[in-house]
Amino acid sequence: MITEVTNVALFKQKALAWAAKSDTLCYLDSNSFNDPYGKFDTIIAIGAKAELTANAGEAFARLSEFKNAYPGWITGFFSYDLKNEIEHLHSTNPHHLNFPDLYFFAPETLIRIKGNAIEIIGDNAANIFEQITRFELVPGTRTNPVHLQPRFSRAEYVETVEKIQQHIVRGDIYVTNFCQEFYAEDTEIDPLSIFQNLNGVSPTPFSTFFKWKGNYIMCASPERFLAKRGNKLISQPIKGTARRDADEAIDKTIIEELRNHPKELQENVMIVDLVRNDLTHSAVPGTVKTEELYGIQSFKQVHQMVSTVVCELRDDVSAVEAIKNTFPMGSMTGAPKISAMQLMERYERSKRGVYSGAVGYFSADGDFDFNVVIRTLLYNSAKKYLSFHVGSAITYHAGAEAEYNECLLKAKAILEVLGTNVKI
Structure with a gap:
């Protein structure tokens, strides 16, 4: 069923609230960003007619089987810790969320929105459209300020960055992505309201609200890991972050500073080289190329340096294999990739889980x-x-205090919707 609505924003809001009553939901919103590789504005996958839960060891093989069994739409996530299946790696850091390494489901109903057009795939499509249009929105539950705890104090973070830089001096790695967790225990929130607020404060082209079995992913991601369009693979790693400013002239100056910042350029090109290498495992020889290097994209919270790397997919490489060949994404690992992942297991204090996944x-x-x-x-x-x-990203030229402040800048929108002071 395909129909049109006049107020798409209201329909999306109602559709998400209606769908959130289901036990299983994947909501993907581009927030109307101009994306030459985007195929829709919003997708809402609702209800699981079949699902796959797997951990590192046989996850990609099982996903291939699941995808073959359900050749239509399937949605889901890859955890960062699937690296342990792809490479000879292991993880001993604590993981308090208990999410699986991989989860996918074949939806009972799929809603696809492009412009004013609404397409509903599944049984009783007309009835579902009617339910959504008649759905009455109610205010979400107000979340009390959340008291977050860091796994690292600022001083411990700075000390750890300096230790990592000694590995760079020794030549163990060139660049790495060092991550820290902020967490809250015994906390009750309204996940849908939190996501809606986050999406309002920080609209991004890869926003996601994912729900299954009482677990939630509330995501305001600006970054594409990997897409397939026909026989073309597209990866768009982000490396390079700068703040926004309300003054337009100052904001333009910040963009130019980012565009010419030696450390940010160094980070970006090293990861582009890594992504190019990853894509060669799936590419027709000679087709890997950088479509755009050091592009600047501006979002509500930050400016980002984004590069675009593409290739032609070989006929003998499946979609799942193409993902496995590039996972985890270079922007979240470092170079050399395996050495960087090994070191971060040593210096980070919690498993990343779905964070750094896709x-x-x-x-x-x-x-x-x-x-x-x-x-x-x-x-x-x-x-x-x-x-x-x-x-x-930690490089030889990185300043530990500046990197800590960059972490807080990236967390600004999340801290705002949680009612938490930025200075943790």
Whole structure:
């Protein structure tokens, strides 16, 4: 069923609130960003007619089987810790959320929004459209200020960054992404209201609200991990962050400073080289290229330096294999990739889990699109455990205090919606 509505924003708001009553939901919102590789404005996958839960060891093989069994739309997530299946790695850091390493579901109903057009795929489509249009919105539950705790004090963070830089001096790595967790225990929130507020404060092209079995992902990600469009693979790593300013002239100056900042340029090009190398494992020889280097994208909270790397996918490489060949994404690991991941297991104090992983979809036409899970709240309602990570790239020239402040800048929107003071 395809129809049109005059007030798309209101329909989206009602559709999300209506869908949130389901036990299983994946809401993907582009927030109307201009994306040459975007295929829709919003997708809402509701209810699971089949689902797959897997941990590192056989997760990608099981996903391939699941995808073959359900060749239509499926949505889900990859946890960062699937690196332990791809490489000879292991994780011993604590993980308090207890999310699986991989979860996908085939939805009972799929709503796809493009412009004013609403397409509903599934049984009783006309009835569902009617339910949504008649749905009465009610105010969300107000969340009391959340008292967050850090895994690192500022002083401990600075000391750790300096230790990591000694590895760079020795030549163990060139760059790495060092992440820290902020968390709250025994905390009750209204996840839908939190996401709606987060999406309002920080609208991004890869925003996600994901719900299953009382677990939640509330994501304001600006970054695409990997997409497939026909026989083309697209990766758009982000490295380089700068604040926004209300003064337009100052804001333009900040963009120029970011565009010419040696440390940010160094970070970006090193990760672009890593992504190019990852794509060669799936590419027709000679087709890997950088479509754009050092592009600047501006969001409500920050400016970001974004590069675009593409290739032509070989016929003998499946969609799942293409993801496995590039996972985890270079922007969240470092270079050399394996050495950086090994070191971060040593210096970080909690498992990343879904953070640094990817949420997205495989579509019925064979394409897929997955984000990078950053700027994201994760919540286990049974354990009442709320968590988010932030990270930044550590290079030889990085200043530890500046990197800590960058982490807080990236967390600004999350801290605002939680009612938490920025100075943790």
